[in-house]
Amino acid sequence: MKPELHVFKIGGGIIDNESDLMEFVRLFAKINGPKILVHGGGKGASEMMKSLGIAPRMVNGRRITDAATLDLVTMFYAGKTNKQIVVALQSHGVNALGLSGADGNVIQATKRPVREIDYGFVGDLSEASVNTNLIQQFLTLGLTPVFCPINHDGQGQLLNTNADTIAASVAKALSRQYAVALHFCFEKRGVLTDINDENSVISTINLANYAELKESGVIADGMLPKLENAFEALQFGVEKVIIEHALHINDPLKTTLCLT
Amino acid sequence: MKPELHVFKIGGGIIDNESDLMEFVRLFAKINGPKILVHGGGKGASEMMKSLGIAPRMVNGRRITDAATLDLVTMFYAGKTNKQIVVALQSHGVNALGLSGADGNVIQATKRPVREIDYGFVGDLSEASVNTNLIQQFLTLGLTPVFCPINHDGQGQLLNTNADTIAASVAKALSRQYAVALHFCFEKRGVLTDINDENSVISTINLANYAELKESGVIADGMLPKLENAFEALQFGVEKVIIEHALHINDPLKTTLCLT
Numbered sequence A, B: 001m002k003p004e005l006h007v008f009k010i011g012g013g014i015i016d017n018e019s020d021l022m023e024f025v026r027l028f029a030k031i032n033g034p035k036i037l038v039h040g041g042g043k044g045a046s047e048m049m050k051s052l053g054i055a056p057r058m059v060n061g062r063r064i065t066d067a068a069t070l071d072l073v074t075m076f077y078a079g080k081t082n083k084q085i086v087v088a089l090q091s092h093g094v095n096a097l098g099l100s101g102a103d104g105n106v107i108q109a110t111k112r113p114v115r116e117i118d119y120g121f122v123g124d125l126s127e128a129s130v131n132t133n134l135i136q137q138f139l140t141l142g143l144t145p146v147f148c149p150i151n152h153d154g155q156g157q158l159l160n161t162n163a164d165t166i167a168a169s170v171a172k173a174l175s176r177q178y179a180v181a182l183h184f185c186f187e188k189r190g191v192l193t194d195i196n197d198e199n200s201v202i203s204t205i206n207l208a209n210y211a212e213l214k215e216s217g218v219i220a221d222g223m224l225p226k227l228e229n230a231f232e233a234l235q236f237g238v239e240k241v242i243i244e245h246a247l248h249i250n251d252p253l254k255t256t257l258c259l260t
Helices: A018-029 A043-051 A067-091 A132-140 A163-174 A207-215 A223-236 B018-029 B044-051 B067-091 B132-140 B163-174 B207-215 B223-236
Strands: A004-010 A035-039 A057-059 A062-064 A096-099 A144-147 A150-152 A158-160 A179-186 A240-245 A255-257 B004-010 B035-039 B057-059 B062-064 B096-099 B144-147 B150-152 B158-160 B179-186 B240-245 B255-257
Touching: A004 A018, A004 A163, A018 A067, A035 A067, A035 A163, A043 A067, A067 A096, A067 A144, A067 A150, A067 A158, A067 B067, A067 B150, A132 A144, A132 A163, A144 A163, A150 B067, A163 A179, A163 A223, A179 A223, A207 A223, A223 A240, A223 A255, B004 B018, B004 B163, B018 B067, B035 B067, B035 B163, B044 B067, B067 B096, B067 B144, B067 B150, B067 B158, B132 B144, B132 B163, B144 B163, B163 B179, B163 B223, B179 B223, B207 B223, B223 B240, B223 B255
Parallel strands: A004 A035, A004 A179, A035 A144, A096 A144, A179 A240, B004 B035, B004 B179, B035 B144, B096 B144, B179 B240
Antiparallel strands: A057 A062, A150 A158, A240 A255, B057 B062, B150 B158, B240 B255
């Protein structure tokens, strides 16, 4: 039997509200056994850019990570947000270790190739990106890795990577050694059949009812790429994917994704 | 025989000039065996504060680390500078691991007590501050720890600590397991007998000629606390302390401090 490993991802909605973030940290600290946290960005970096008079660069409605943006998100995600979470976890007795992909070369990304759009300093991940061995060593030392969404290309260039992608890649890479539960936390209690009804959480989605839910339009928009990612992770060997509210990770009300 | 360990400290003068910093990184990467880098701040954080309209708080000519300053220096030192160094070291094949004291709880500080002046969020170190065991584990894994001057108190509070102090504390703590050479790098080739003559480097200072050099006034001002710190480290068990130019760490011209 593989040992259990919990990989959590939290996004901007929780990070932007300090008391919510601290409440999540308190709950996350209580989870027993090896665990990993991946955090995204938040509005803070954009707000700071505004204050500094740096305009966000947009192409076809997509945000471009130019050099000035990369500089600022690195400061914000790897400096402020990452350390804020690490120091709070330490105060709850969790031996957190903040990491960008460059630290210990734990995640190496490839700059997204320029096709129709040049996204700038954005890093894509492949199966070989995650340094499974070193992450496992950290876990064995009793450390809880806390990843910010900044990676590197091994050639001296930092790159910004979507936090969902990092969480899924880390979960997949570690699924050979661990029975991985991948938790996507956000501001809803799971996948809802009715967006206006917080209690309409679908408790289990497997490949069969996923197809139905897509067809009927219950699952649409932003939830689609999340779930595609999730099923890919399951097919790769991740034991289960859970979609849940960041402030209710202990409650039974949540959506669990599995293959069958 | 204890294995050798090199602990380097670089300060603002090198960090503020990107090409100098990259040259230092190139030289540091060539040093064989286990090594540790401690970096200070630089002018970048102050300049950013100015751009954001945050005035530095001064009391009796001393800079105070208030909450807004701490926030900004954390972003700058732990985010920008630390990752800039780590990613550059990685590109030179050094498996650097960026750390604040909060990461892995490697350094725990105590908020400086308020006496005549309240320095704000400044952390002092004691002999028990450094988590020697975990740093040794990192070194055994082939990692090169890169410390930024941000620590924590274990209660959820980040604290700003002088980088010279961190370097000396880390060197002292590891001197039981390693033959530690502590390198203070700056923009001179060592301790000079004539401040205007770059070649007037004193090659060796021991406790006997240190007393003479102090008395004659050759060593004064800013160099005094540095050397006091250095001799304290030697008395604690650090093998040697070297004061040298950050861009000439391979050259023989430098000041070596030893007890006798």
